Amino acid sequence: MAILPVTPSCLELTISVAGFTSSSSFPSSEGGCVMRDLDINQVPSGGEEEWVMMGSAEDEEECGGRGPPRKKLRLTKEQSRLLEESFRENHTLNPKQKETLALQLKLKPRQVEVWFQNRRARTKLKQTEMECEYLKRWFGSLTEENRRLQREVEELRAMRVGPPTVMSPHSCEPMPASTLTMCPRCERVTSTNGAPSVDKGPTPLRAITSMAFHHPNSMNRKTPPVHHHARHPSAAC
DNA sequence: TACGTCAATAGGGTAG
DNA sequence: CTACCCTATTGACGTA
Numbered sequence: 601m602a603i604l605p606v607t608p609s610c611l612e613l614t615i616s617v618a619g620f621t622s623s624s625s626f627p628s629s630e631g632g633c634v635m636r637d638l639d640i641n642q643v644p645s646g647g648e649e650e651w652v653m654m655g656s657a658e659d660e661e662e663c664g665g666r667g668p669p670r671k672k673l674r675l676t677k678e679q680s681r682l683l684e685e686s687f688r689e690n691h692t693l694n695p696k697q698k699e700t701l702a703l704q705l706k707l708k709p710r711q712v713e714v715w716f717q718n719r720r721a722r723t724k725l726k727q728t729e730m731e732c733e734y735l736k737r738w739f740g741s742l743t744e745e746n747r748r749l750q751r752e753v754e755e756l757r758a759m760r761v762g763p764p765t766v767m768s769p770h771s772c773e774p775m776p777a778s779t780l781t782m783c784p785r786c787e788r789v790t791s792t793n794g795a796p797s798v799d800k801g802p803t804p805l806r807a808i809t810s811m812a813f814h815h816p817n818s819m820n821r822k823t824p825p826v827h828h829h830a831r832h833p834s835a836a837c
Numbered sequence: 838t839a840c841g842t843c844a845a846t847a848g849g850g851t852a853g
Numbered sequence: 854c855t856a857c858c859c860t861a862t863t864g865a866c867g868t869a
Contacts, residue, residue, distance in 0.1 A: 672844070718844070844863100
């Protein structure tokens, strides 16, 4: 599997699957007029932010109508560029970095903090969407392979060529089928006489979860994900 | 006008 | 308790 950059400026972790292109769509919501007390939304004096008028005269009437009309901050291209640049270097900021960046951008430290929070959330959402897409495709291919194997089993059964035998991976001798069992969870064949199961390495799912866990974005995760096999009774697999 | 984007808030969790 | 993080949500704005 190749790792290709999808949107280098936005995502560090990317997953590439043959024929897969990711389209980002974010959930949105609509709601009524709920005005909050935002010190953050007060127009800064001499700042370089793009402040857009927020709410109409009716809105003000409905929501109190006290004080100057609220404005919504839109970061300038330069501010966004600097923030992105900083995000590429570090997904989290220490207080010193935050202060410096805020000073540099003529924003409040809280605004820088919020931007980084939202940026991390967007990154994670995109990652999740990509993983979801990938898992769907993987499921499809597994279903297809399962069908193919089922057909093969049927064909072999139809042939009726004596008791089935499996070659031992150790001695290359045929093993009696009675010593083989199927792990109900992972559906891999294991030997009851101590022979190791045939493992082709980590599954794509494991690759994904381990990638997610080791990604810098997950550095603040408190509890690592536990793979279900860790608690599975048939620890052989 | 519906929908996507994004700055911002609320609220819950955790480390120090 | 404080400061930080994450997640869910809100609401203004841009645009197809």
